[in-house]
Amino acid sequence: MSRRLPIVAVDGPAGSGKTTVSRLVAQRLGYVVLDTGALYRTLALATSRAGLDPGRDELGAFCEQLIARNAIVLEPGSEGSSRVLLDGEDVSHAIRTPEMSARASVISALPPVRQALLELQRQMGEGGGVVVEGRDIGSVVFPDAEAKFFLTASLERRAERRFLELTGRTEPPSLGNVLDQVAERDRRDSERAVAPLVQAAGAELLDSTDLGIDEVVERIVRAVRRIEARLQSGAAS
Ligand code: DC
Numbered sequence: 001m002s003r004r005l006p007i008v009a010v011d012g013p014a015g016s017g018k019t020t021v022s023r024l025v026a027q028r029l030g031y032v033v034l035d036t037g038a039l040y041r042t043l044a045l046a047t048s049r050a051g052l053d054p055g056r057d058e059l060g061a062f063c064e065q066l067i068a069r070n071a072i073v074l075e076p077g078s079e080g081s082s083r084v085l086l087d088g089e090d091v092s093h094a095i096r097t098p099e100m101s102a103r104a105s106v107i108s109a110l111p112p113v114r115q116a117l118l119e120l121q122r123q124m125g126e127g128g129g130v131v132v133e134g135r136d137i138g139s140v141v142f143p144d145a146e147a148k149f150f151l152t153a154s155l156e157r158r159a160e161r162r163f164l165e166l167t168g169r170t171e172p173p174s175l176g177n178v179l180d181q182v183a184e185r186d187r188r189d190s191e192r193a194v195a196p197l198v199q200a201a202g203a204e205l206l207d208s209t210d211l212g213i214d215e216v217v218e219r220i221v222r223a224v225r226r227i228e229a230r231l232q233s234g235a236a237s
Helices: 018-029 036-049 058-068 098-107 111-125 137-142 155-166 175-191 213-236
Strands: 005-012 032-035 070-076 084-085 130-134 147-152 204-207
Touching: 005 018, 005 137, 005 213, 018 032, 018 130, 018 213, 032 036, 032 070, 032 084, 032 111, 036 058, 036 070, 036 084, 036 098, 036 111, 036 130, 058 111, 070 213, 098 175, 111 130, 130 137, 137 147, 147 213, 155 175, 204 213
Parallel strands: 005 130, 005 147, 032 130, 147 204
Antiparallel strands: 070 084
C-alpha cells in the first residue's frame, strides 16, 4: 500500500522505553500513537473481570466478541498519551498494574487472542502518520512499515525503569521482584510460538542502556523525516 505518511513501528521488550519514546516521537512529527500493549492489557482486564482463566477454551471467543462489538476504544489523551475505554469506562490506570502486565503477557501467547487483535491493529494504523508500539509490529502486524525500530536496554536498566514507575503505589514491589517479573515477561514474550518478540528484518536497533531517551527520539525523528521526504517525492513524481 502506498501511504503519504509512514507507519513507524517501535518494538521492544518491557521497560525498553517504547512508550515514552513513541509519545515524544509522535509529538515531534504530529503523528498519533497506537499503543498495542494497551489492547492486550485491556483484554487481560476484561477476561479477568469475566473470571476467564487463560486455560479456558471460551477465552478466545470472548475476546473476538469484545472486539467485534467495538468494546475497546483507544482515544488520544493529553501529551501524546492514549486513553483506553472498555465499554465506555476509562480503564487507562486499571490496565497498568503488575497483575495486568503478567496476565497480558500470558494471554497474548494464545493464537485466538492475537488473531482477534490483528485486524483491529491494521485498521487503526494502516493509513500511516502513526507510531505503533508493541512486540510484533514490524514483523507481523505491519511488515511493510516504512520505518522500523527495535528498542532495547539491559534487563537491570529496564527493571529499574519499571520500579520507578511503580513507586507511589500503595504496595510497591521491591526492585528484585520487579526484575524477576520483567525477566519472566521477556521469556514468555520471546519464546511463544506465535508472533514472538523479535527484531524485525530491516529494523534499526537502538539500545537505551547508555543512550539517553532524547538521543533515541532524535535518531528516530531524523530517520522518519528522511522517509517522509522520500514518500513525498515519490508521490510527486
Ligand atoms: O507493551 P506492554 O508492556 O504494555 O505489553 C503488555 C503485554 O502485551 C506484553 O507483555 C506482551 C503483549 N504484547 C504483545 O504480545 N504484542 C504486542 N504487539 C504488544 C503487547
